[in-house]
Every structure is written in C-alpha cells, then in structure tokens.
Amino acid sequence: MIHDLWLLVFDLVLVGTLIALAVAALSSPEPRRAVMLFIAFGLWLSLVWARLRAPDVALAEAAIGAGLGGALMLAAARRQARETAEGQTVVAQRSSPLAIWGLAFGSLIAAGALLWVYYQTLHGEPGTARLADLALDRVPESGVSNPVTSVLLNYRAYDTLLELGVLMAALMGIWSLGRAPAPFQPAGPALTAMVAWVVPLLILTAGYMLWIGASAPGGAFQAGALLGAAGVILRLAGHPAAGLPGETAQRWLITLGIAVFAVIGLALMGAGLGFLTYPAGQAKWLILAVESAATLAIGATLAAAYVGGGRG
Amino acid sequence: MINEVYLTVSLIVLLTMSVGLIRVIIGPTPSDRMMAAQLLGTAGIGMLLLLATALGVPALIDVALIFGLLAAVAVAAFTRRRVGRDEA
Amino acid sequence: MSWIDWLSAVLVALGALFFIVGTVGLLRLPDLFSRLHALTKADNLGLGLIMLGVLPQVGGPLQGLKLLMIWLLVLLAGATGAHLIAKRALRGDGEDLFE
Numbered sequence: 001m002i003h004d005l006w007l008l009v010f011d012l013v014l015v016g017t018l019i020a021l022a023v024a025a026l027s028s029p030e031p032r033r034a035v036m037l038f039i040a041f042g043l044w045l046s047l048v049w050a051r052l053r054a055p056d057v058a059l060a061e062a063a064i065g066a067g068l069g070g071a072l073m074l075a076a077a078r079r080q081a082r083e084t085a086e087g088q089t090v091v092a093q094r095s096s097p098l099a100i101w102g103l104a105f106g107s108l109i110a111a112g113a114l115l116w117v118y119y120q121t122l123h124g125e126p127g128t129a130r131l132a133d134l135a136l137d138r139v140p141e142s143g144v145s146n147p148v149t150s151v152l153l154n155y156r157a158y159d160t161l162l163e164l165g166v167l168m169a170a171l172m173g174i175w176s177l178g179r180a181p182a183p184f185q186p187a188g189p190a191l192t193a194m195v196a197w198v199v200p201l202l203i204l205t206a207g208y209m210l211w212i213g214a215s216a217p218g219g220a221f222q223a224g225a226l227l228g229a230a231g232v233i234l235r236l237a238g239h240p241a242a243g244l245p246g247e248t249a250q251r252w253l254i255t256l257g258i259a260v261f262a263v264i265g266l267a268l269m270g271a272g273l274g275f276l277t278y279p280a281g282q283a284k285w286l287i288l289a290v291e292s293a294a295t296l297a298i299g300a301t302l303a304a305a306y307v308g309g310g311r312g
Numbered sequence: 313m314i315n316e317v318y319l320t321v322s323l324i325v326l327l328t329m330s331v332g333l334i335r336v337i338i339g340p341t342p343s344d345r346m347m348a349a350q351l352l353g354t355a356g357i358g359m360l361l362l363l364a365t366a367l368g369v370p371a372l373i374d375v376a377l378i379f380g381l382l383a384a385v386a387v388a389a390f391t392r393r394r395v396g397r398d399e400a
Numbered sequence: 401m402s403w404i405d406w407l408s409a410v411l412v413a414l415g416a417l418f419f420i421v422g423t424v425g426l427l428r429l430p431d432l433f434s435r436l437h438a439l440t441k442a443d444n445l446g447l448g449l450i451m452l453g454v455l456p457q458v459g460g461p462l463q464g465l466k467l468l469m470i471w472l473l474v475l476l477a478g479a480t481g482a483h484l485i486a487k488r489a490l491r492g493d494g495e496d497l498f499e
Contacts, residue, residue: 003316010323017330024337033345039386040336040348043356046375050360055371059378067382071389182394188487191388194480198384201473205377217371226378229385236385236392314457317409321450324416328423335426335435343432343489347439350481351426354443354474355419358450361467362412365457373463377470384477391484 014051018044031077035070042066055217056148059209063225068302071232075308079181143283144214152219153287157276161265164257164294167301171254180309186238195237202230210295214284220291224298231303242303250304257297261290315366322362329355346390353383404456411453418446432489440482444475 021044025037042065049058135147135155142150152160187195206226213219231242244250264286265276273279278286329352336348357376364372425438451471458464 003319006316006319006323010319010326013323013326013330017333020337021333033342036342036345036348036390037337040333040352043348043352043379043383043386046379047356047359050363050369050372050375051367053367053369055369055375058372058375062375062378062382067385070386074389182396184392185395190480190483191392194384194477198381198477202381205381209374212374217374222378226381229382233385233388236388314405314408317412318454321412321416325419325450328416328419332423332426332439341432341489343485344435346485346488347426347436350436350439350478350485351423351443353481354440354447354478355422357470357474358415358419358447361450361454361470365454370459370463373458373466373470377466377473380470380473380477384473384481387477387481387484391488393488 011051014048018048030081032074032081035073035077038073039066039070042070056146056219056222059217059222060225063222063229067229068225068232068306072306075181075306141280141283143278143287146213146215146217146219148217149213149219149287152221153290154278154283157261157265157290160294161258161261161276164261164297167298168254168258171301171305174305174308175310178309180240180307183240184236184238191237195233198233199230199243202226202233206230206295206299210291213291214288220294221298223291223295225302227295227299228302228306231299232306235303235306240307242307244300244303244307247310250300253296253300254304255297256300257290257294260293264290318362318366322359322366325355325359325362329359346387349383349386349390353379353386356383408453408456411449415446415449415451415453418442418449422446433486436482436485440478444478447471447474 018041021037021041025034025041028034028037042061046058046062046066049055049061135151139145139147139150142154144150144153203226206223209218209223209226210220211218213223231244235242245253261276268277268279269275332351332355333348336345336351339345339347357379360372360376360379364370364376419442422439422442425442426435429435429438448471451467455464455467458467
C-alpha cells in the first residue's frame with residue numbers, strides 16, 4: 001500500500017516536471033534558451049523511460065535526443081540568433097491567437113483519440129493472438145535474445161535499412177548547403193585533459209553497447225550515437241573535422257551501413273531465401289555484421305552532421 | 313524493506329531535481345541554464361542507480377553511464393565558442 | 401534487514417541529504433559562481449554516498465566496478481564542466497546581451 005502510494009507520488013512528480021519543462025521550452029521567447037530547456041527535457045524524458053522499465057529507449061533518448069540532437073539544435077539556434085542580430089535574417093511573426101487555440105484544441109482531440117485507442121488495446125477482448133506475443137515467442141530463433149534488437153535487426157530489418165538511408169539523405173542535405181562554419185576555439189588545459197579520457201571512454205562504451213545489444217539493452221543506434229558524441233566533443237575542443245578522416249574516407253564510412261545491409265540482403269535473395277531473410281544458424285553473425293557497419297556509419301554521419309558542411 | 317528505502321530516497325532525489333529546475337527555468341543568465349546539465353547529469357545518475365536496484369533493472373546502470381558521458385558533452389556544447397567570436 | 405542493509409540505507413539517506421543541500425544552494429545563493437560551487441560539490445558528494453549505498457546490492461563485482469567508474473567519470477567531468485561554465489560566465493558572455 002505504501003509502496004503504491006510512493007510510486008504514485010513519484011510518477012506524478014515525474015510527469016508534472018516533464019510537462020512543465022515542455023511548456024517552458026516551447027514558450028521561451030529566445031531560441032537558444034528554448035534549446036537549452038529542450039536538452040533538459042530530453043534528459044528528463046530519458047528518466048521517464050527508465051521509470052517505465054524501457055532501458056533501450058532511455059539509452060537512445062539520452063544519447064541521441066538529449067545529446068546529439070540538442071547539440072545540433074543549439075548550434076542552429078546560435079547561428080540564427082547571430083544572423084538576426086546582424087540583420088541577415090528576419091524572425092517569423094508570432095502566430096495569431098486563433099491559430100494557437102485551434103492547434104491546442106486539435107492536439108487535445110488527437111490526445112483523446114490516442115488514449116481511447118490505448119484503452120481499447122488494454123481492455124479489448126483477447127480473442128485472436130496478438131502480434132507482440134507471436135513476436136516474443138519466436139525471439140530465440142531470431143539470432144539474438146534481446147527482443148528490441150530482434151525487432152530492429154530481424155523482423156523489421158527493412159525499416160532499419162531505410163532509417164540509415166534517411167540519415168544519409170539528411171547528411172547530403174547538410175553538405176549541399178555549403179561550407180562548414182568556423183571551428184571552435186582551441187581548448188584550454190582543463191578541457192584538453194577531459195577530452196583525453198572522455199573520447200576513448202566513449203569509443204569503448206560504443207563497442208560495449210554494440211556487443212551487448214544482442215542480449216541486453218543496447219545496439220547499433222546507441223553505439224553509433226556515442227561515436228557521434230565523441231566526434232562532437234572533439235569538434236567542440238577545437239578539432240576542425242570532429243575526429244573524422246578526409247572527405248573520401250568519410251563518404252566510404254557513411255555509406256558503409258547501407259552498403260553492408262543491402263549486400264547481405266541481396267546475397268540472401270540470390271541464395272533463394274528472400275531479401276533480408278536470415279537462415280536460422282547464421283542470423284546472429286549476420287546481425288552482428290550489419291550492426292557493426294551501421295555503428296560506424298551512424299557515428300560518422302552524426303559527427304559529420306555536427307561539423308555542418310563540406311571543406312569548401 | 314531496503315527496496316522501500318531506495319524508492320523513498322529516489323523520490324527525494326527526484327524532488328530535488330524538479331525544484332532545482334526552477335533555477336534553470338528562471339535563472340537570469342544563460343550560465344544558470346547551463347547548470348541544467350550538471351544538475352540533471354549528477355542527480356539523474358543518482359536516481360538511475362537507485363531505480364536500477366529498487367526496480368530490478370540492471371540495464372539502468374548502463375543508462376547512468378551514458379548519462380554521465382552525455383552530460384559532459386552537453387556542458388561542452390553549452391559553453392564553447394567559435395573562433396573569432398566573443399559571443400556564441 | 402541485515403546490518404549491511406542498514407548501512408546502505410544510512411549512506412543513501414546521507415547522499416539524498418547532500419543533494420537537498422546542493423539544490424538549496426542552487427536556489428538561494430546570490431551569485432552564479434556560488435551556485436555553481438554549491439551544486440557541483442554537494443551533488444558529487446551526494447552521488448558518491450548513494451553509489452556506496454547501492455554498491456552492496458548490485459549483482460557481481462563487474463557491476464560494482466562499473467559503479468565506481470561512473471562515479472569517477474562524474475567527478476572528473478563535473479569538475480571540468482564547472483570550470484567551463486565559470487570560465488564562460490567570467491568572460492562576459494555575449495549571449496547575455498540578447499536577453
């Protein structure tokens with residue numbers, strides 16, 4: 001009884017602060033302040049996922065949502081603020097009150113519809129077998145024992161392939177917009193000392209996430225995001241290319257993920273099994289190969305996205 | 313019994329984080345907002361360690377490791393300046 | 401509860417106390433630098449105490465080593481982070497002009 005009461009209070013404080021952070025970030029008059037609050041929101045959301053016993057999502061939210069996404073948006077917000085002050089950009093007009101109320105009302109209706117669907121899923125008749133139960137039953141055959149990884153790399157491998165394509169397309173968009181902005185000031189002794197051990201630790205943790213993703217929360221996206229974070233902090237400490245090799249090598253790294261994925265899929269199709277249909281014994285090793293390539297590709301793509309442009 | 317203690321303490325840590333965020337939201341200078349990374353990073357790790365044992369989810373210790381690393385990157389992202397600029 | 405559990409409970413409660421102290425300092429101290437000082441030091445100590453309190457409950461020495469590593473990481477990164485924030489605030493932050 002006391003246990004349930006504590007959990008209720010815990011959850012209420014958790015959710016209340018989450019909403020307060022979201023409102024503060026959205027209603028902030030200045031973009032850089034809004035982005036800092038959004039990064040805090042991302043970290044808080046990761047705690048919410050942890051409370052909901054979803055460590056895979058908590059890992060991804062902390063690494064990608066709060067860390068890399070936040071850093072990218074902060075760079076963009078600062079650039080916009082500087083260009084607004086210098087008169088090069090015009091800030092958009094504030095929306096009319098009618099538009100804001102309409103949006104709020106529409107969001108409420110959408111939220112109500114989603115809650116109704118959620119309720120129906122929980123309390124509907126359990127007649128036919130649900131997809132989640134079927135998928136969980138066959139996880140041991142999928143080559144990995146972590147159900148999240150088996151969904152991402154086996155059942156829905158095609159979706160993951162397309163996600164890597166989306167990342168690559170985003171980077172091509174960034175590269176096509178022009179040269180990279182100025183590098184960061186060279187680091188003083190304190191930051192240099194921290195970078196000296198944080199970057200190896202990030203790389204090591206990325207390898208750990210990649211390996212352990214087969215049996216425990218982890219996987220290619222979390223590992224790739226950690227590699228990207230290593231690149232981001234190198235760039236922040238003054239390294240102009242975020243620790244990445246020259247442009248040709250970057251292109252190879254970035255296409256490595258999709259290339260390995262597609263080659264494996266086509267080879268399986270050529271062997272008569274169908275695109276990305278793993279044979280029972282080799283599924284584990286094929287998944288590991290794909291994940292390793294994807295980790296390198298995601299890390300390189302995110303670091304290159306933070307650098308923000310070609311060498312000119 | 314020890315789990316109840318851990319849950320209670322994690323609630324206290326959660327409350328200190330929430331209340332500390334008030335400073336982050338109202339803090340007059342941007343440097344006050346940069347302390348969000350310090351506050352949420354350190355206290356968040358404390359809460360994750362407590363939840364990992366109280367809820368029985370050992371993977372949350374890995375999440376705590378990621379939190380620590382990413383908080384370091386976030387503080388660097390907040391505070392570093394580009395070459396040739398006095399402001400951001 | 402065995403005596404180890406009691407020890408864990410005391411350590412963890414002390415850690416929470418230091419977190420409360422850190423937040424009180426964050427809210428009530430008058431100056432950015434004193435707030436930064438209070439937050440970084442009190443929170444790091446609180447985290448160390450909580451880590452010591454949780455240490456007996458984890459499954460295996462490898463997890464325990466992971467906990468120690470996390471605390472060391474927070475100590476070093478927290479110190480560097482506090483230094484970076486203070487340095488930026490001391491330099492007359494240009495961002496202040498726009499708020």
